[in-house]
Amino acid sequence: MSIESILVIGGGLAGFTVAQNLRARGYAGALSIIDPAGIPYDRPPLSKAYLLGQKDTAGIALAPAEWYAEHRVELIRGTVRKLDTEYLGVELADGRRVHADRLVLATGGSPRPLPIPGGDLETVLALRNKEDADVLREKTTPGMRLVIVGAGLIGAEVASSARTLGAEVTLIDPVDPPLVPAVGQALARRLHAMHLDAGITLVHGTPVDISKTTHGHSLILDDGRSIDCDEVLVGIGIVPNTALAQAAGLETENGMLVDENQRTSNPLIYAVGDMARTRNPDGSLERRGEHWEYAMNTGATAAAAILEQELPVHGASWFWSDRHGTHVEGVGDMNGVGATVLRLAGEDPIAAFHLAEDGRMLGAASIDGGLTIRAARRIIDRGIIVPPESLADPGIALKKLAR
Secondary structure, X not given: OOOOEEEEEOOOHHHHHHHHHHHHOOOOOEEEEEEOOOOOEOOHHHHOOOOOOOOOOHHHEOOOHHHHHHOOOEEEEOOEEEEEOOOOEEEEOOOOEEEOOEEEEOOOEEEOOOOOOOOOOOOOEOXXXXXXXXXXXXXXXXXXXXXEEXXXXXXXXXXXXXXXOOOEEEXXXXXXXXXXXXXXXXXXXXXXXXXXXXXXXXXXXXXXEEEEEOOEEEEEEOOOOEEEEOEEEEOOXXXXXXXXXXXXXXXXXXXXXXXXXXXXXXXXXXXXXXXXXXXXXXOOEOOOOOOHHHHHHHHHHHHHHHOOOOOOOOOOOEEEEEEOOXXXXXXXXXXXXXXXXXXXXXXXXXXXXXXXXXXXXXXEEEEOOHHHHHHHHHHHXXXXXXXXXXXXXXXXXXXXXXX
């Protein structure tokens, strides 16, 4: 049976990538993207360039409006309230119904709320979409007191941007230092210390209560300390948006379960991006990916699978982040059994490499070292064994070791 229409539900990077790849791979049928925001836009700038006012709405668009017309991709502005698995389609909040031969779920995730009294206050901020960023930017003025709960990638990026905008920032996290699983202990410690150098107050602790006061908010920590502020922003991860799928009877478990083709338990419905979780042939489940490249990769895979073409091969997982004028990247897995080799510049760690017991590189992270990570990815993907002393030597360009 030929595929004459495809409907993508969600206009983030993953959904956009599906549409982009379908056209690039020769699909000529009807193609639509449904999203409340209209034109798809990129999320990473929301905590950085967009929040700082360095990019506007047009600057974060994944493609200009003309692209959709040129590639015959229909943008449907609306919110899906129900999946129709019998006739394969969706029902929108305004009552409209849209049907297609294939559906792709790209509904992403929602900010994970703090499960404490006051964690659900409407005045507690989060950052997931452009509207969130607009609210945060309006409130972030010189001298305002901002408490950020969660010092992971989003929390650290917002702290950096808010400090640049003149806010008095307090960053709270129960782990000291955060990001060890992503970049290793040494780099995590150095990255976290950058906040202190920028004038940010670091608090090691766990909030147990948030209350609204006449002058803003008050947080109580697990050790009894109290912190007063104007605004509170919570950045402790996301919850996958699987409500539509669950209501339709599709299989979920902390994400939309998919196979290697991004196909869900309904063979006519695919899922991509933050909300998708791969189930291996033996039944084991992979961790969900929540990074920019993962969204692109799953979108590209789904497009190929829908068209029954050869699936693309993706390298080791990769992420990046920015804070205080510093760029950090990581690739592969920095956890598990093995040894970590550090590369230093003077006394400062600039790169970390996680090696398996047999010498294979499993993961790497670097501060202001994009070329290093590019070479490390090649080493990981090709299974190249590099002597630890060469990895530790800052005088040896890693690309020479990746040949």
